[in-house]
Amino acid sequence: MHPNAALIRGFYDAFAARNAEGMAACYALNVHFADPAFPDLRGADAGDMWRMLCEAGKDLRVEASDIDADDTSGRARWVARYTFSATGRPVVNDVRASFRFEQGKIVEHRDVFDFPRWARQALGLPGLALGWTGWMQRQVQARAAKGLRSFQKRRG
Numbered sequence: 273m274h275p276n277a278a279l280i281r282g283f284y285d286a287f288a289a290r291n292a293e294g295m296a297a298c299y300a301l302n303v304h305f306a307d308p309a310f311p312d313l314r315g316a317d318a319g320d321m322w323r324m325l326c327e328a329g330k331d332l333r334v335e336a337s338d339i340d341a342d343d344t345s346g347r348a349r350w351v352a353r354y355t356f357s358a359t360g361r362p363v364v365n366d367v368r369a370s371f372r373f374e375q376g377k378i379v380e381h382r383d384v385f386d387f388p389r390w391a392r393q394a395l396g397l398p399g400l401a402l403g404w405t406g407w408m409q410r411q412v413q414a415r416a417a418k419g420l421r422s423f424q425k426r427r428g
Contacts, residue, residue: 276341276373280348283378284336287350292323300377307367307383308390308409309416317420318381324423329354346371356394358415363393387412 273281279298286294296319305318313321326332331354338349352365365385372380391403391412402408 274341274343275376276343276346276371277339279373279376279378280339280341280346280369280371281336284334284339284348284350287322287326288334288336290326290329290332292319292326295319295322295326298378299381300374300379303377303379303381305381305383308385308387309412310420311413313420317424320424320427321420323427324420327423328357331355341371341373344373346373359395361394361396363390365390365393 283295283298286292286298299318302315303318305313305321310321333353334350336348336350338347340347348369348371350367350369352363352367354363354365355361356363367383367385370380370382370384371378387409388399388403391399391408393399395403395408399408
């Protein structure tokens, strides 16, 4: 297994164990993370997002597959099963991840998933009706950013 594929495997093994510190240790200090809910996290904010999600995800289950990497880039598929805390609704989120590496660390991590499908599961009727709109995605992004800032304040 390529060392960067092992790094990805370690990242998702830590995620499955809800070990956010182990996940953050895979990232370079200047990491850039993006997904439909958190479109532009940099540096420590990316690690804090995983800390927040691991802490909140009491029933979180993560399974990673299709891991592949070379000297500069990599990819994986991962599926998260959890209860969305804001609504109590069950979610199964199927995610495609891409990575860039420098000096044995992840410097860029991008997750892509079907946002309307996620919104239907997580938000119910409002997600079904509006999950396909940019407005709904911006609302989710604003709430996610506010949640991350609140989490960071609590942690000091």
